[in-house]
Amino acid sequence: MSIRLSEAEAWRVLADAHTGIFTSLRADGVPISLPVWFVALDGRVYIASPTRRKKVARVRNDARVSFLVESGERWAELRGVHLTGLARVVTEPELVARVSNALHAKYDAFRTQRSAMPDETRSVYEADATTIEIVPDERILSWDNARIPIAETETL
Numbered sequence: 001m002s003i004r005l006s007e008a009e010a011w012r013v014l015a016d017a018h019t020g021i022f023t024s025l026r027a028d029g030v031p032i033s034l035p036v037w038f039v040a041l042d043g044r045v046y047i048a049s050p051t052r053r054k055k056v057a058r059v060r061n062d063a064r065v066s067f068l069v070e071s072g073e074r075w076a077e078l079r080g081v082h083l084t085g086l087a088r089v090v091t092e093p094e095l096v097a098r099v100s101n102a103l104h105a106k107y108d109a110f111r112t113q114r115s116a117m118p119d120e121t122r123s124v125y126e127a128d129a130t131t132i133e134i135v136p137d138e139r140i141l142s143w144d145n146a147r148i149p150i151a152e153t154e155t156l
Contacts, residue, residue: 021033064087
């Protein structure tokens with residue numbers, strides 16, 4: 001049996017994951033990986049970021065990105081999905097609104113109340129936001145180690 005997930009299973013794992021690792025490239029080609037909240041919709045991954053953040057500038061400079069979600073603590077529990085593709089800044093108002101609504105539905109229970117944030121932090125998150133769309137290429141790497149048959153060991 002393969003440990004690889006089907007495409008439908010991989011997208012379910014993506015949709016159910018809480019935090020993803022978004023990797024974009026600096027101008028000198030060095031990859032920068034950051035944890036992000038995200039939603040998976042219609043075969044795409046979407047994140048939102050304050051517009052002035054460097055990840056937005058990196059996407060505008062070089063669209064090549066990767067995205068990873070993983071779970072499990074023990075080796076036999078490890079499961080993940082890694083995709084590579086191209087990112088773009090979303091400009092369509094209807095799509096921006098749809099992604100924003102989906103992000104709010106997924107994460108509102110986890111957000112820090114703005115009133116509890118220091119003024120400087122609050123100003124960052126109350127600034128204009130940019131929505132980034134990740135369009136995966138044709139190959140999605142996935143694994144679920146729970147699918148590996150493990151031989152029972154005898155105890156003496």
